Amino acid sequence: MPLVYAGVCPHAPGITGRQDQADPAVRDSLYVAFDTMRQRLEASNPDALVVVAAEHFANFFMNNMPSYAMGMADFYEGPIEDPGWLGIDRVRVPGNRDLSEQLIKSVMETHDVAFAEEWRFDHGISVPLHFLTPTYDLPVIPVNINCQGPPLTPLGRAWNFGEAIRRAADARPERIALIGTGGISHWPATPDSGKINVEWDLEFMDRWCRNDRDQLLSYSDEETYLDAGQGGFEIRAHIAIAAAAAGSKGTLHYYEPIPIFSVGCGLADFAL
Amino acid sequence: MSLYYVQKFLYELNRDPRVQSEYEADRDGAVAGYELSEIERDALTEPDIGLLYHLGVNGQILMHFAALHKIEWADYLQLMRDGLVQHGPVREGVYAVTGYEGTDAHSASLGQVTPNTNAKDA
Numbered sequence: 001m002p003l004v005y006a007g008v009c010p011h012a013p014g015i016t017g018r019q020d021q022a023d024p025a026v027r028d029s030l031y032v033a034f035d036t037m038r039q040r041l042e043a044s045n046p047d048a049l050v051v052v053a054a055e056h057f058a059n060f061f062m063n064n065m066p067s068y069a070m071g072m073a074d075f076y077e078g079p080i081e082d083p084g085w086l087g088i089d090r091v092r093v094p095g096n097r098d099l100s101e102q103l104i105k106s107v108m109e110t111h112d113v114a115f116a117e118e119w120r121f122d123h124g125i126s127v128p129l130h131f132l133t134p135t136y137d138l139p140v141i142p143v144n145i146n147c148q149g150p151p152l153t154p155l156g157r158a159w160n161f162g163e164a165i166r167r168a169a170d171a172r173p174e175r176i177a178l179i180g181t182g183g184i185s186h187w188p189a190t191p192d193s194g195k196i197n198v199e200w201d202l203e204f205m206d207r208w209c210r211n212d213r214d215q216l217l218s219y220s221d222e223e224t225y226l227d228a229g230q231g232g233f234e235i236r237a238h239i240a241i242a243a244a245a246a247g248s249k250g251t252l253h254y255y256e257p258i259p260i261f262s263v264g265c266g267l268a269d270f271a272l
Numbered sequence: 273m274s275l276y277y278v279q280k281f282l283y284e285l286n287r288d289p290r291v292q293s294e295y296e297a298d299r300d301g302a303v304a305g306y307e308l309s310e311i312e313r314d315a316l317t318e319p320d321i322g323l324l325y326h327l328g329v330n331g332q333i334l335m336h337f338a339a340l341h342k343i344e345w346a347d348y349l350q351l352m353r354d355g356l357v358q359h360g361p362v363r364e365g366v367y368a369v370t371g372y373e374g375t376d377a378h379s380a381s382l383g384q385v386t387p388n389t390n391a392k393d394a
Contacts, residue, residue, distance in 0.1 A: 063280065191325075
């Protein structure tokens with residue numbers, strides 16, 4: 001069954017954890033955008049949701065850091081962070097071990113990937129799920145691309161990984177939805193937390209919506225670090241989703257820089 | 273300097289309630305098994321958020337350590353800024369400071385009204 005949905009959204013912990021510190025009108029507009037994305041996701045009638053996120057040292061550390069990892073369990077838990085700090089209650093989220101294994105085996109045909117039979121979601125997955133699957137009844141398959149601890153995987157490999165996910169999903173009878181979370185420009189958890197490069201964000205999302213492979217892969221990490229902060233390394237998730245939707249055009253449904261959430265919030269999806 | 277082990281301890285502390293209990297009961301004992309310099313041990317047990325940032329601890333790890341100590345977000349940001357003033361630029365890792373104006377001034381420039389503005393975050 002061809003992939004039924006492919007989109008991207010932010011995952012910054014401030015979106016839920018610091019909601020009371022934001023301009024209420026701006027915060028609510030973001031929440032509406034998330035809910036509209038939820039409706040589009042639900043309209044695709046998925047059997048499972050693959051979430052490509054950049055996690056933040058919740059499960060993976062520099063003692064044994066995979067560039068790519070996929071979950072392979074029947075359930076997961078999250079958030080790993082203090083629920084009061086993140087503003088999201090800790091829950092058990094259903095997975096689908098058998099489907100995970102089939103997808104992983106397919107991806108492995110063309111791309112090395114680690115697998116994990118346990119995985120505690122951090123805000124990279126828990127924040128998007130809070131809005132997109134609020135009843136936690138859709139099986140989730142977590143995917144991580146290391147965007148935190150250098151050396152980082154080259155952007156071209158992230159593209160190849162997205163293509164591998166697409167091939168794997170298309171080969172399954174289940175209806176599989178795919179989202180990428182993270183970015184875009186931000187300097188999270190540093191003294192510059194809140195800084196956002198709007199021009200850079202909109203240029204990146206324009207390339208993403210046009211699904212221009214060459215332009216998406218033309219960023220160097222040195223440029224991204226200067227223009228979009230270390231949080232900009234998370235564009236690898238966006239690039240994987242674009243690759244999975246290669247040939248499709250996207251729509252940026254919402255974009256707003258929200259400093260107290262420490263990120264430019266862009267929600268977009270492809271017309272598959 | 274053993275930034276790796278400073279971060280390794282914080283990684284394990286952040287994700288394991290048993291390590292958190294051990295740290296709460298006996299901070300020196302909790303860090304004893306890690307290859308740390310005296311400065312690093314002191315920074316972890318005091319704790320000294322600004323010094324840890326200066327030493328190069330990744331903010332995605334450090335912010336949860338601050339939250340464990342009930343340090344509010346704006347105060348966490350300020351402690352890092354204070355650390356840079358007191359100790360100098362980040363020694364290693366992925367961080368550079370860009371002269372950002374702070375979330376309150378930035379939000380105001382965008383016309384966003386933040387109800388709980390904190391002077392320390394300006």
